[in-house]
Amino acid sequence: xxxxxxxxxxxxxxxxxxxxxxxxxxxxxxxxxxxxxxxxxxxxxxxxxxxxxxxxxxxxxxxxxxxxxxxxxxxxxxxxxxxxxxxxxxxxxxxxxxxxxxxxxxxxxxxxxxxxxxxxxxxxxxxxxxxxxxxxxxxxxxxxxxxxxxxxxxxxxxxxxxxxxxxxxxxxxxxxxxxxxxxxxxxxxxxxxxxxxxxxxxxxxxxxxxxxxxxxxxxxxxxxxxxxxxxxxxxxxxxxxxxxxxxxxxxxxxxxxxxxxxxxxxxxxxxxxxxxxxxxxxxxxxxxxxxxxxxxxxxxxxxxxxxxxxxxxxxxxxxxxxxxxx
Numbered sequence: 001x002x003x004x005x006x007x008x009x010x011x012x013x014x015x016x017x018x019x020x021x022x023x024x025x026x027x028x029x030x031x032x033x034x035x036x037x038x039x040x041x042x043x044x045x046x047x048x049x050x051x052x053x054x055x056x057x058x059x060x061x062x063x064x065x066x067x068x069x070x071x072x073x074x075x076x077x078x079x080x081x082x083x084x085x086x087x088x089x090x091x092x093x094x095x096x097x098x099x100x101x102x103x104x105x106x107x108x109x110x111x112x113x114x115x116x117x118x119x120x121x122x123x124x125x126x127x128x129x130x131x132x133x134x135x136x137x138x139x140x141x142x143x144x145x146x147x148x149x150x151x152x153x154x155x156x157x158x159x160x161x162x163x164x165x166x167x168x169x170x171x172x173x174x175x176x177x178x179x180x181x182x183x184x185x186x187x188x189x190x191x192x193x194x195x196x197x198x199x200x201x202x203x204x205x206x207x208x209x210x211x212x213x214x215x216x217x218x219x220x221x222x223x224x225x226x227x228x229x230x231x232x233x234x235x236x237x238x239x240x241x242x243x244x245x246x247x248x249x250x251x252x253x254x255x256x257x258x259x260x261x262x263x264x265x266x267x268x269x270x271x272x273x274x275x276x277x278x279x280x281x282x283x284x285x286x287x288x289x290x291x292x293x294x295x296x297x298x299x300x301x302x303x304x305x306x307x308x309x310x311x312x313x314x315x316x317x318x319x320x321x322x323x324x325x326x
Contacts (some may be wrong), residue, residue, distance in 0.1 A: 146174025
């Protein structure tokens with residue numbers, strides 16, 4: 001009798017119930033993979049993955065990556081970590097542990113399994129950059145003791161660990177630095193500028209603009225960012241990164257606020273608040289490496305992407321917060 005083995009790829013996504021992770025789970029399932037979604041549901045929610053819970057190739061595991069994990073998979077996407085200032089400053093010590101201990105545990109798992117592992121790093125490693133656009137060769141301008149440093153320095157340390165595991169153990173790694181990403185499934189209370197502005201506009205509340213509103217961000221629609229993650233994972237073994245993933249088109253906070261007010265038809269007024277400590281003045285990725293090595297170049301127009309995000313927020317803005325997956 002011939003024994004038939006399952007040759008389908010099994011992908012682990014840590015932080016898989018979060019905004020970005022849930023979209024990645026969707027895409028991997030669409031590609032035919034089996035997906036193990038791991039999340040402690042600190043910022044991830046049931047809403048983001050409830051449409052997947054009955055899928056025959058999807059499995060959810062409630063687990064904190066600061067605790068070792070013993071599973072069998074073929075590849076690992078390490079996305080676990082609060083990514084918005086409100087969430088990562090809520091418990092900064094735990095945020096650092098998630099980035100550092102989480103990286104150590106996932107790298108240990110990948111080493112045991114001899115499988116590739118992708119680290120979702122961040123543009124925050126560049127800090128309040130003194131040069132623009134930011135290229136991967138820029139070492140950054142980070143305040144190591146500021147209120148954002150739990151995230152910034154945690155991610156920088158995680159990158160160090162990834163490259164040391166690669167050099168010391170020959171582990172196949174992939175490191176991407178993600179710039180501002182937006183789209184459906186953003187948490188309405190995550191404190192990030194797109195979700196803040198949309199929520200305030202839909203409720204006709206005053207829209208809070210920090211500083212003079214001239215500071216810039218570069219916004220990448222979530223579907224395109226996920227495409228970049230998968231392209232990076234499937235790139236040639238010698239492509240280890242770090243590689244920037246983001247939309248290089250800069251937008252000021254005032255331009256974003258005006259666009260959202262126009263698209264929502266809101267009666268909101270703009271009010272000013274002091275710029276938070278260590279908040280970067282300018283954030284723009286140099287994506288030449290992504291174009292060259294991944295053939296990746298985001299094209300979704302900000303107006304189109306924000307319109308899709310507004311449609312999602314209209315559906316969920318009045319809904320009660322869902323219960324956690326138990």
